[in-house]
Amino acid sequence: MTWTSFHRRGEILRDVIASANRRRDGRLPVDLPGVAETFGDELTLLGALQLRWHTRLAGQIERELMAEPLELEDAVVAAWHTAADELPGVRAILDRERTAPSTPAISDAMAKATAKEHLLLAMMAGRVSTPDDAAARVGAGIEDRARATYRPAPAATPAPHGLLGRLKAVIAA
Structure with a gap:
C-alpha cells in the first residue's frame, strides 16, 4: 500500500464513520463514493470499522x-459508554x-x-488474568452491564469538516 493509498483509505474510512454516525441505521454505508474501490467488499470494510471500534474502546479504557478508580x-x-457515544453508527453496524x-x-x-472484546473488557476490569x-x-457479562446501563447521547450536529468547513461555521455564527 502506497502512502497515497494509505491516506485515501483513511479519508474514505472517516467518511464511512461520519455517515454511519449520522444515519445510525446499522447498515454499512457501501454506497459512498470510493468505498467499493478502497475496501473491495463488506467484510474488509466491516473489519476496518471493527478495528476502529476496538481501538477507540481500548483507548477509552x-x-x-x-x-x-477504585x-x-x-x-x-x-469507557464502553464513552466509546459508544463517540461511534454510535459504528456500534450500530457492529451490533447489526x-x-x-x-x-x-x-x-x-x-x-x-x-470474543476478543470480551477478553479485553474482563482483563482490563481486573476480573481475570x-x-x-x-x-x-x-467479559460478556461486563458488556451486558454496559449495554443495560447505557443511555445514548443525543445525535449531535456534525462538526465542520476541514479548515474551510470550520471557517464557514465561524462566519455563519
Whole structure:
C-alpha cells in the first residue's frame, strides 16, 4: 500500500464513520463514493470499522484507568459508554452484523471480534488474568452491564469538516 493509498483509505474510512454516525441505521454505508474501490467488499470494510471500534474502546479504557478508580469494572463500563457515544453508527453496524450477519464470513469475523472484546473488557476490569473461556464469559457479562446501563447521547450536529468547513461555521455564527 502506497502512502497515497494509505491516506485515501483513511479519508474514505472517516467518511464511512461520519455517515454511519449520522444515519445510525446499522447498515454499512457501501454506497459512498470510493468505498467499493478502497475496501473491495463488506467484510474488509466491516473489519476496518471493527478495528476502529476496538481501538477507540481500548483507548477509552486506558483513559478511565489513568484516573486510578477504585472500581475497575465501573471504569471499563464508563469507557464502553464513552466509546459508544463517540461511534454510535459504528456500534450500530457492529451490533447489526453480530445479530444478523449478512454472510458466513462476516458471522465468523464478528464472533472472533466479540470474543476478543470480551477478553479485553474482563482483563482490563481486573476480573481475570488469563484469556480463556471463563474470561470471555466474564467479559460478556461486563458488556451486558454496559449495554443495560447505557443511555445514548443525543445525535449531535456534525462538526465542520476541514479548515474551510470550520471557517464557514465561524462566519455563519
